[in-house]
Amino acid sequence: MTQISNPEDIIQMKDVSLYQNDFQVLRDVNLKLKEGEFAYIIGKTGSGKSTLLKSLYGALPIISGDAHVAGFDLKKIKTSNLYTLRRSLGIVFQDFQLLTDRSVLKNLEFVLRATGITNKADISMRISNVLTMVNMNDKGYKMPHQLSGGEQQRIVIARALLNRPKLILADEPTGNLDPDTSDEIMKLLIHINKNHNTAILMATHNYQLIERYPFRLIKVSGGKVIDEDTYFS
Numbered sequence: 001m002t003q004i005s006n007p008e009d010i011i012q013m014k015d016v017s018l019y020q021n022d023f024q025v026l027r028d029v030n031l032k033l034k035e036g037e038f039a040y041i042i043g044k045t046g047s048g049k050s051t052l053l054k055s056l057y058g059a060l061p062i063i064s065g066d067a068h069v070a071g072f073d074l075k076k077i078k079t080s081n082l083y084t085l086r087r088s089l090g091i092v093f094q095d096f097q098l099l100t101d102r103s104v105l106k107n108l109e110f111v112l113r114a115t116g117i118t119n120k121a122d123i124s125m126r127i128s129n130v131l132t133m134v135n136m137n138d139k140g141y142k143m144p145h146q147l148s149g150g151e152q153q154r155i156v157i158a159r160a161l162l163n164r165p166k167l168i169l170a171d172e173p174t175g176n177l178d179p180d181t182s183d184e185i186m187k188l189l190i191h192i193n194k195n196h197n198t199a200i201l202m203a204t205h206n207y208q209l210i211e212r213y214p215f216r217l218i219k220v221s222g223g224k225v226i227d228e229d230t231y232f233s
């Protein structure tokens with residue numbers, strides 16, 4: 001019998017099909033990610049990498065099959081409860097989506113307040129902790145446009161860490177960065193993975209990074225997820 005509720009797996013998908021509108025993007029997805037594991041999702045543009053990640057943070061419904069993420073049953077979760085799922089995850093996209101009208105500190109405070117944390121001491125402690133983790137402690141007063149692309153992505157990662165997630169979903173987090181900056185961001189993600197035991201599932205088509213930092217590869221191709229189950233490290 002297939003176990004669906006192994007607590008050591010932070011992601012469990014069983015026979016899942018995923019649709020964008022009425023179009024089936026992926027079928028028969030079977031995927032597990034362990035706590036603290038790092039895995040890449042690779043595949044051509046349009047293959048379904050983002051679709052897979054979206055389903056995991058509840059932005060696409062699970063119509064057939066079963067999916068559990070961080071203890072949440074995605075099939076049963078109600079729209080009104082999606083925020084509790086998202087509070088348990090760290091989400092990082094390719095395009096830095098910081099609010100451009102306010103400072104880094106205000107960006108981070110906004111997220112905490114939106115998730116119900118209103119105690120001032122708690123807010124400043126959490127913000128200071130995440131800025132330290134991404135080595136940006138002296139940049140809190142800057143506006144987003146005063147930061148480089150790599151610095152903005154560090155802040156986006158800091159924001160993803162605010163709620164101390166056990167899983168980070170990253171959709172092409174280095175897609176808009178030059179090679180050196182991509183390398184820095186990658187090192188930061190690996191550091192977080194190793195030091196905080198945060199599982200990371202990262203979609204990318206940057207094969208240089210994959211070669212330099214080899215982890216398990218999950219390939220999306222031909223409407224299917226092919227788990228190469230390759231552990232290099």
Ligand SMILES: Nc1ncnc2c1ncn2[C@@H]1O[C@H](COP(=O)(O)OP(=O)(O)O)[C@@H](O)[C@H]1O
Binds near residue numbers: 020021025046047050
């Ligand atoms: N909002 C959408 N509405 C309709 N089709 C979509 C939407 N988003 C993505 N698709 C389609 O789903 C497929 C997978 O897209 P996506 O998951 O974005 O691929 P990837 O991230 O690998 O580039 C593509 O054929 C794409 O055109």
Ligand SMILES: [Mg+2]
Binds near residue numbers: 050051171
């Ligand atoms: Mg994509």
